[in-house]
Amino acid sequence: MPEIILIAAVAANRAIGKDNQLLWSIPEDMAHFKALTAGHAVLMGRKTWESLPARFRPLPGRRNIVISRQADYSAPGAELANSLASGIALAESAEKLFIIGGADIYAQAMALADRLEITEIALNPEADAWFPVIGDEWRVSEKKTPSASGETGFAFVSYTRD
Numbered sequence: 001m002p003e004i005i006l007i008a009a010v011a012a013n014r015a016i017g018k019d020n021q022l023l024w025s026i027p028e029d030m031a032h033f034k035a036l037t038a039g040h041a042v043l044m045g046r047k048t049w050e051s052l053p054a055r056f057r058p059l060p061g062r063r064n065i066v067i068s069r070q071a072d073y074s075a076p077g078a079e080l081a082n083s084l085a086s087g088i089a090l091a092e093s094a095e096k097l098f099i100i101g102g103a104d105i106y107a108q109a110m111a112l113a114d115r116l117e118i119t120e121i122a123l124n125p126e127a128d129a130w131f132p133v134i135g136d137e138w139r140v141s142e143k144k145t146p147s148a149s150g151e152t153g154f155a156f157v158s159y160t161r162d
């Protein structure tokens, strides 16, 4: 089984998206996401797949796994599965599987995760998609606060289980 890692950019109020889009554009966070996930498998919900700009779909240099309950759904360039368990099973031989959202998938996958890679974003935006509460079983194992080139403050926080 691969190591299962949830990776998300999460506002102070746990917001992660609105109208099937992200709520910010932070180049350092995009670079961080790319560096961590490069060469590994990524699994996402159908809505997050559809939210990716066409030029990044599939995310290059990574195995893209999309889950949908629609039997006839098509996601060119990605592998499709009809449940979270079967999506994870597709990555059985991978070293690492990154669960990359969205809200629905994070809520279901949190219990299965070995590690969380959270970019904490210092904003409290209006949203319609939220990251789950990070429970007491999780411990911060590393926190980096790079200097932001833009106005929005952020920190890269890794969590492992107790």
Ligand SMILES: NC(=O)c1ccc[n+]([C@@H]2O[C@H](COP(=O)([O-])OP(=O)(O)OC[C@H]3O[C@@H](n4cnc5c(N)ncnc54)[C@H](OP(=O)(O)O)[C@@H]3O)[C@@H](O)[C@H]2O)c1
Binding pocket: 007, 008, 009, 010, 015, 016, 017, 018, 019, 020, 021, 022, 044, 045, 046, 047, 048, 049, 051, 067, 068, 069, 070, 073, 081, 082, 083, 084, 100, 101, 102, 103, 104, 105, 106, 108, 129
């Ligand atoms: N800030 C971040 O790091 C981050 C990361 C990713 C996404 N986001 C944001 O999150 C939002 C999208 O999240 P969301 O919760 O609306 O959608 P989502 O989690 O991306 O996708 C939900 C869809 O996944 C499929 N699905 C869910 N559970 C399933 C299961 N157990 N088996 C099979 N298929 C399953 C269903 O597709 P069907 O309806 O086709 O059956 C469902 O409608 C957007 O705003 C996006 O920008 C933010």
